[in-house]
Amino acid sequence: MDIARRNNVTVTGNPQGPVVVLAHGFGCDQNMWRLTLPALVEDHRVVLFDYVGSGGSDLSAFSEDRYGSLDGYARDVVEVCEALDLRDAVFVGHSVSAMIGVLAADTAPERIGALVMVAPSPRYIDDEGYRGGFSAEDIDELLESLESNYLGWSAAMAPVIMGNADRPELGEELRNSFCATDPDMARVFARTTFLSDARDDLKSVRVPTLVLECAEDAIAPREVGAFVHRAIPGSTLVTLDATGHCPHLSAPAATNKAIRDFLAGLR
Numbered sequence: 001m002d003i004a005r006r007n008n009v010t011v012t013g014n015p016q017g018p019v020v021v022l023a024h025g026f027g028c029d030q031n032m033w034r035l036t037l038p039a040l041v042e043d044h045r046v047v048l049f050d051y052v053g054s055g056g057s058d059l060s061a062f063s064e065d066r067y068g069s070l071d072g073y074a075r076d077v078v079e080v081c082e083a084l085d086l087r088d089a090v091f092v093g094h095s096v097s098a099m100i101g102v103l104a105a106d107t108a109p110e111r112i113g114a115l116v117m118v119a120p121s122p123r124y125i126d127d128e129g130y131r132g133g134f135s136a137e138d139i140d141e142l143l144e145s146l147e148s149n150y151l152g153w154s155a156a157m158a159p160v161i162m163g164n165a166d167r168p169e170l171g172e173e174l175r176n177s178f179c180a181t182d183p184d185m186a187r188v189f190a191r192t193t194f195l196s197d198a199r200d201d202l203k204s205v206r207v208p209t210l211v212l213e214c215a216e217d218a219i220a221p222r223e224v225g226a227f228v229h230r231a232i233p234g235s236t237l238v239t240l241d242a243t244g245h246c247p248h249l250s251a252p253a254a255t256n257k258a259i260r261d262f263l264a265g266l267r
Contacts, residue, residue: 001061003083007049007076008056011084013041019086020263021047021112023077025095025246026193027154027178027186029055032094036248039256044263047089049080053185064188070096070196074103081111088113090263095119095219095245098228099198106204114266115209116259119245120228121220122198130199131223139194147187154178160218163244170250202231209235210262212247212255219245236262 003009010030013020020040022033030048040046050057051073052066066072077100081089091112093101098120105112124132125139134142146153158178159171178186209232213225222239229237238258242251 003079006052006058006061007080008058009080009084010048011045012037012048013044013046015045017044018263018266019047019089020044021049021077021081021086021089021091023091023093023097023101024050024054025093025097026189027054027174027181028094029177029180031055032177032246033248035252036092036256036259039252039260040263047080047084047086049076051076051189053189054181059182059185062182062185067185067188068192070100070103070192070198073097073100073192074107077101077104078108078111081108086111090114090116090266092116092118092259093120094248095121096193096196099196099201102198102201102205105207106201109206112207114207114262115205116212116262117209117228118212118248118255119214119217119220120211121224122202122228122231123196124194124219125197130227131221133219133221133224134194143190143194146190150183150186151179161245162250163214163216163218164250167250170244170246173249174246199227199231202228205232205235208262208266210258211235211237212240212258213237214240214242214244214247214251216243217245 029050052061091101098117158175162171162174240254247255
């Protein structure tokens with residue numbers, strides 16, 4: 001199988017530099033990293049890709065069996081790393097991709113040498129002693145709305161996820177990204193994302209890890225960032241002066257500085 005075509009892989013930046021892999025979240029694609037790229041390409045070899053079902057990926061490769069769990073997306077990551085023979089790459093994962101990176105690093109530790117988790121959440125549903133930000137009923141309602149009227153759900157939810165109501169163009173961009181995703185494939189990815197519980201997987205992390213949270217995030221409240229930080233020994237937690245769930249779009253300067261500072265510390 002041509003992995004590069006399947007996942008629409010793009011390689012750019014400094015061919016001799018340390019490798020950084022940028023992984024998008026639900027309903028997005030690699031274009032969401034365009035404001036981060038300029039901060040990385042001079043010193044790093046940067047790999048971007050789209051999960052199967054997203055962006056410019058090969059939609060014929062989609063399988064509900066495979067992508068009905070986070071493990072299927074983690075296999076995409078590992079196979080991209082293997083196809084490019086990446087070693088000790090820094091995996092930067094946004095939202096659900098942060099947890100996918102945890103699984104990929106556990107599966108192929110020789111491929112991933114550090115993690116940057118941007119607005120991560122190991123579980124979105126509240127549990128005893130844990131605040132994920134949503135009740136089980138909230139998530140059921142969210143998924144039911146998504147499955148019954150995906151375009152309407154996208155229009156309603158994108159501004160909530162993005163935040164920054166004073167900059168409506170950001171919410172509009174996210175809505176357009178959602179709407180460009182095949183609804184049936186988005187349904188599978190949404191269920192995989194919002195019903196997952198990867199809290200125990202955090203214990204497997206053995207690599208340097210940066211946890212980036214936003215000061216205000218309706219999808220991953222600060223209690224979640226604190227939980228992830230506590231669960232990963234030696235991790236670094238940075239709270240960005242940013243609002244919403246996509247700081248690489250809404251606050252790129254602060255996000256890029258935090259990532260670059262972390263990368264510099266790895267040398």
